[in-house]
Amino acid sequence: MKKLFNFKKRDAKTHHSHEKVGLLSKKHTPENANDPIVSFKNVRIGYKRGNVERVIVDDLNLDIVRGEIFGLVGESGSGKTTVGRSLIRVTNVSKGEILYNGVRISGKISRALSREVKQKIQMIFQDPSASLNDRANVDYIVSEGLRAFHLYEDENDRLEKVEEMMRRVGLRPEHLKRYPHEFSGGQRQRIGIARSMIIKPEFIVADEPISALDVSIRAQVLNLIKEFQKESDLTVMFIAHDLSVVKYISDRIGVIYNGKIVELATAERLFEIPLHPYTKSLLSAVPIPDPRVEKVKKVVVYHPQMHQYTHDDEPQLYEVEPGHFVRANSAELASYKEIIRQGGNK
């Protein structure tokens, strides 16, 4: 049984070397430094049941800039995970398109391109115990990507790369022979990160990577993601439901409600001047570790009916100040602009 998970020893010469296709690569020049690495254009994602399509995400227009950590925040069922999954081509886009460095990666694409997407965009999952193969040892799990993309020369090189990555995420090379159940939750999440990072992706979708972890371990995993992002010029989409975590780690934050982005701004600005009532409701729920503050806490509950949208005045995502977008109808837009002009709420 054990042999199933051992790699056949291969030499560089025996396996035909894959040429780098480079369909998605883009040269860095000062001019295109601010170009989005990923852009969603009018994306709608739905699941079909028979002929009825249930729309999960709609009207998604979003640019993610190279090198940033983009936080995507919303409740369960808001569609945040679906957005992340559409990026790695697990869910299909039913309308609109997703561009990666200007190349369309949604819908029908060539095999070579699809392959490259899989290498460039990697995912870190929420539950480290569910996303690791229980029957495979860590060596197999971590080097699976290397093997799939032929990113090593020979067995020694592969082992070297895997060991290097293990050290990088704070595990020891002797852990390689062990199985996932022998590790704690935090260590398992490190294995998950190592597995994603070893093929040197440019973009990481981190789907609630710390929600299932103890508070004391959360900090370690957050630090690790941040380190990787700094060192390897990584772009990260960080999906979470807790604004306090996202605030620490992200450069920009998008708040998603019921499949639609309702507010989008830099992390600082979103906390300074939250405009959309749903953002305010999320902010009011953030637990603060201070008994006196918490005892007077008033949670704002968001009711979507409060907007009184009519058919001739549908809400849209407007830019109320540079870089700060909010979903509103014309009346709300005017009031939001007024708030911005006065420099804050109240």
Next chain:
Amino acid sequence: MQTLEKEKVLEVRDLSVGFISHGKKVNVIRNVTMDVYQGETLAIVGESGSGKSVFTKTFTGMLDANGYISSGSIIFHGEDLAKKTKHEQWKGIRGKRIATIFQDPMTSLNPLLTIGYQIAEVLMLHHGMSMHEAKEEAIKLLEKVRIPDPKGRMNDYPFQYSGGMRQRVVIAIALACRPEILICDEPTTALDVTVQSQILELIKELQKEYKWTTIFITHDLGVVANVADRIAVMYGGQIVEYGTAEDIFYTPQHPYTWALLSSLPQLGTKNEPLTYIKGNPPSFVNEIIGDAFAIRNDYAMRIDHVQDPPMFKISESHYAKTWLLDPRAPKVEKPKIIQNLRERMKQAAIELKREVGE
């Protein structure tokens, strides 16, 4: 202090719990002494593996089959719960006078039975109601936990409810018995922040009405600040510090409490790595010598590796189990990040447009 005048509902004395694993005895709870007072909310905080769940499971006799109480007593209204070994002896206590809410509502509800039946079942068993009466009462209970359209949703199955709603149903079932003690074992860990705050609010409100005692288990100190009157910090099967919520948050004394507090992401500053606790919680397989936290402790002295510290009294309500409080120990400063916790949190509250509290 106020707490001293209150009546004790639960007196845990010198409790030790062991498990037999691979033919070896493993001590998971090590000599814990703790009082729980009438009507308070006591929070037990610690990492996974600190023994917090096992500790509270002894109150309802729900230890796994290989677990046993090796010494100590749990006095509940003059009765020693630690002496109960047979299933029948727990009748009238487990579920009725001491009820538990678990972390994952999906696993604690029966997926094949309607919500209405699952609540009615409890009422019939513990209050001897007829099916008809019980169903009427169940609707009232669902209303209490704010399930919209309770009559219509009585006949729904658990999968038709959302995570937050399921947790409300579990609370309704616990309510049905009007327990004296409600143990909440990480009731909000699987939930969204917004839903979490609603559930906490609900538990608090119902507690005011029904006047029960809550024992709240969590690993997240942020959650505890909202609900707890008193906090006990658990590590390596022992309670290492306990006191009122203000004692623990504003004047923590144990290095482990310091570490727990400073690792909260809410305290992080941008572009600086977050502080975290090095290493792993102790494994109980080998006997622990000295202070269990010593190997991970930045403030460990030589004595920490040799001898287990006693509980030192700091004030009437506040106790901590660390050699740092011994008069012979050198004076140490708390980590910078939590020295001005109150100020920082005030600042955070203002940023979030919240009231600061006095």
